[in-house]
Amino acid sequence: MTHDADTHHEPSSFWTRYVWSQDHKVIAIQYTLTAIAIGLVGLVLSNLMRLQLGFPGRFDFIDAAAYYQYVTMHGMIMVIYLLTALLLGGFGNYLIPLMVGARDMVFPYLNMLSFWVYLLAVLVLVASFFVPGGPTGAGWTLYPPQAILPGTPGTDWGIVLMLASLVIFIVAATMGGLNYVTTVLQARTRGMTLMRMPLTVWGIFTASVLALLAFPALFVAGMMMLLDKLAGTSFFMPAIVSMGRELGHEGGSPLLFQHLFWFFGHPEVYIVALPAFGIVSDLISTHARKNIFGYRMMVWAIVAIGGLSFVVWAHHMYVSGMNPYFGYFFATTTLIIAVPTAIKVYNWVLTLWRGNIHLTVPMLFAIGFICSFVLGGITGLFLGNVSVDIPLSDTYFVVAHFHMVMGVAPILAIFGGIYHWYPKVTGRMLDERLGRLHFWVTFLGTYAIYFPMHYLGFLGMPRRYYSFEDYAFIPDSAQDLNAFITVCALVVAAFQFLFLFNLVWSAFRGKPAESNPWGATTLEWQTPETPPRHGNWGEALPVVHRWAYDYSVPGAKRDFIPQTEPHEGAPPGTDEALAEARP
Amino acid sequence: MTNPTSQTQSPPASATPGWNEVVADWAADRRVFQVSWRKSMMWIFLLSDTFVFGCFLTGYMMVRIATTEPWPNVSEVFALTMFGQSIPLILIAIMTFVLITSSGTMAMAVNYAYRRDRVRCAALMLATAALGASFVGMQAFEWTKLIEDGVRPWGNPMGAAQFGASFFLITGFHGLHVSAGVIYLVIVARRVLAGRYERRGDYEIVEIAGLYWHFVDLVWVFIFAFFYLW
Amino acid sequence: MDRDPGQQHPIGLYLKVWGLLFVLSFFSYMVDYHEVQGHLRWILVVTFMLLKAGLIVAVFMHLRWERLALIAAITLPPLAVVVLAVLMAVEGDYTAAIRDAFFATPAP
């Protein structure tokens, strides 16, 4: 076997322990820190954009070209290099083995490689800021022909490095994804059936499957575009006259790229949403001291969303000039996918109902998530319904939609997750007062940023505009609103440093944590040591006897029963008894 | 049970064939598929790779349908003059037969591996690798010939530019898979000969290498149908 | 460690499948050689292709002897690619029709 329990001796040197580590927990931390670092770059870029939009002309160094480069890099960094990496590489790596009761991922070496390849992808991405012409400014969707023709910033080097970085990232994501999926399917501990797994694992697992199946489309689209750019092929390039010059291309289809991109892109948005769904389910259940409502439905909803997400992609293309009859198919599938999502929302809310709600910091973030997600989700319904999308597409309404549902909601879930699991990772608690402050500013601040933005979209303000001056249909008040949004964005961004400070400070000075500070049932809280050591479980693997949500069980002494606790006198012949009896 | 991570659990006794069995497998603890970690990972990887080739072929199909330029007559382009007459697609036909043959030898290598017939297994694997290498060689020949005929990724004298582009991209990508497979096979065959798996008592790695190899053959079946026979 | 009893097949089975693959490949080659055109060509090419693919996956890759859970997990997801391919075929036709209707082919 690739590794067994007995090969798990603790590595001795600093290098093997912290740098070339094959321990999933160390890799998780490496992933998380890298993702946060590049995420901060994305954050700074977003504020630069906001400065231009809020106070146009006041900051000379942001010219149109730079603006488009910021938009592009901001979008790409946030979606791929921050969220995907942090949720799968960070949370996935840390939580999967601990939550399913494994000693590590099934292929630790591959897991380590995955991180280093990811780091390489990030470095290539960062390098594109420093090449002649700067990074690409084609929008994160990288639509050709524009992405590779003059008139767009960064068409010499920027776009090539961007595509190269994406291809490298895909390699990393594939190596990681294979590990996560195989670990969940094949390496659970005794008694841990799929239907006893915490929803966090379900979310990350399904997202990993989506990643394995969706990234290929991006890979193919990226390869074809690289060839169009470097070898003069015409996959996406029809006959074109660019800046007065006729190019040698002939017969290609720009729509093909869009189809491939969104065949990847839509599953991708669920890749970042599903893990967040999972995390939030666990946070709510734990801190409301109540089992998650309708666990089965939750699992099936995750699976259904994952499956359906492959047949809704062209809802991003209603105004792309594609075959108009596709509109019927994709509008229908898109609105159907809202049903399982709605079920998830109901079940979170119904978990609060008749619960015993502790408003701890993770819980605050989880509820903030629901509120943001519902707003972002229902605006998705506008966009999914083809005839409603047509006036709103490519306006700030779309920007507001996806920030609410992707920029805010999963980020809140991540913050909640970090406050929740930090004690397990470091053995210390994060400071609670700083945490609350961080929550209030982030939650209310982002709401103030994005709620009004919907109305700019109704008004008709197009997205990806460097400046809105001299447009008669835009009233001056819209400019004031933009300035207001910018101020909110600056404040919210500034307060993120409070969080970083909290992360660092608490690692050394935080209140020492007990091994199970929240009274949670899931396996990661039952490790013999906190933080868990290499191999996680000491001598013997845990054995699971119950689902992950035995909170407030009538008659039990405490208001939670860990998954490792056997049932008292389970009647013979039941599932329980079988699980016990099995060798 | 001393080593709880080792994978010697037998399938649940309650399993009956059909969908009940599926349900039982998915409901079991510890693992869903009754195969090892490595094998399940290879399967999942191949699934992902299926999507890669699926997207490549779909992209090729779409540009081919969409372009208004005439598509070169494939069976003429790939015709070879043999024995004084031009035979359409003959090289491709030979390549197809070679690849299928290699799949056959690979399948038998796997069979011998499980019979613990080390030498035959390794010999068959090496034969597979040799067939694979000759496939790549023929592909190189074909590329040269096409390049001599003036076919380039950016255009060709016979019609739509996408012909050369898709050809080089798709066969190139497949060729890379074959080449990687050849290297993989040679490495595993050497280990088989050296007795490494004998000592471990586990020849599964041969089967896994076989899975990969058959997949490469499988992809070729689709390329053959959609690229050469269209 | 006899964990894969499914692997114990007579060599003859492989030889038979191998032969069958040869025959099928030969048939599809003949479709081209005899220049069968139109729908018939497509029906034949795709049928032979699917038969060959099925044989390789089922026998050579041993899927036939795996448990149904694995078979289903491997064969269902590619349906997503099939949806993509079908829609792209429609889209390609649409594009081609529009190009025919509006664009002039410049004189060579």
Next chain:
Amino acid sequence: MVLAVALILVTVASVLFHFLSPWWFTPLASNWKLIDDTILITLVITGGVFVAVNLFIAWALIRYRHRPGRRATYEPENKKLEGWLTIGTSLGIIAMLAPGLYVYTQMIRVPEDAIVVEAVGQQWQWRFRLPGEDGRLGRTGAAFVSLDNPLGLDPDDPDGHDDLIVPGPDLVLPLDRPVLVLLRAHDVLHNFYVPQFRVKMDLVPGLVSRFWFTPTATGRFEILCAELCGVGHWNMRGHVEVVDKSAYREWRAALPTFGAVLAAAADDGLDEAARRGRELARERGCLACHTLDGAAGIGPTWQGLYGAERPLADGRSVRADADYLAEAIRDPNATLVAGFPAIMPRVDLSEAEVDALVAFIRSLGAPTAEAQGADPMPPGDAPAANEAAHGAPR
């Protein structure tokens, strides 16, 4: 507790914002009231859900907050409740989707009597063409694009000779007549978007896309480009003017046909150097940013530039003589014209080429040339300037 109050406040504030904010759809100027209605349906349903969910959470937070001794109810699932919620949601979805698809059917069914207009996008300008007498648009192809034939019409297609070419980025449409807009692009994706009409569609190179609407209000409306098309995207401006039938007929009658444009181009009265400069301006991409007809572009228009007084970004002002122009071309950002970003690229040009370009700019006339009437001439010379669009974009 604070959170519950905050959620209630957020919900109330959102609803108030909705009703009180001045930002809402621009007044409708097309037949697509149906779209506005579907949006309203969607808004009511989703707004209701939004308020209900938030208030329910707030209530639950208050009612079930932790107090000493409290214990949560143990209720793994409630199939009945979940079933009802699923059914309710599905009904909500159907209530939105059904009207949506009904309206969509109208949107893709083009009325028989629609007049046809072609809009062509190019970085970063709009152009238009109308079918002539025969009611048919001639075929096009990228290979035909040239300065005299910026739309790329096939000169050999007889259908195209009577096509009407609109000089400049302004389109005129008649009131109350359905219009089918055919969309085409030369270089990259663009999007034809007039907020007041509600409908929009991408322009795709290598494809002709379409949408239709009926203008229902007279006035002058801005055309925005709503698909990222490079650095000039935000400033790719055009106008649609909706007028009554007779005014439209007049405007249409004054448009040059493609045939006439071609004939005029044959003798344009340019000297050797200027003609070469004109070709260069096209080949080297100058015309992507500079217009020749006085319309605003990414860079200053060249019409009437020669000899004009140029305000510079540093407050100085210079006369645009041959030396200044040559300098501005060779070292673009050495002197910045006030109000323009420093984005002009440095292009490798020989002395002779620079001179040719200057000669061409000179041929475009001195500052007073603006006042000329709008007689139908190729864009190379067409002074169809409109006062409003002239000058700096900021």
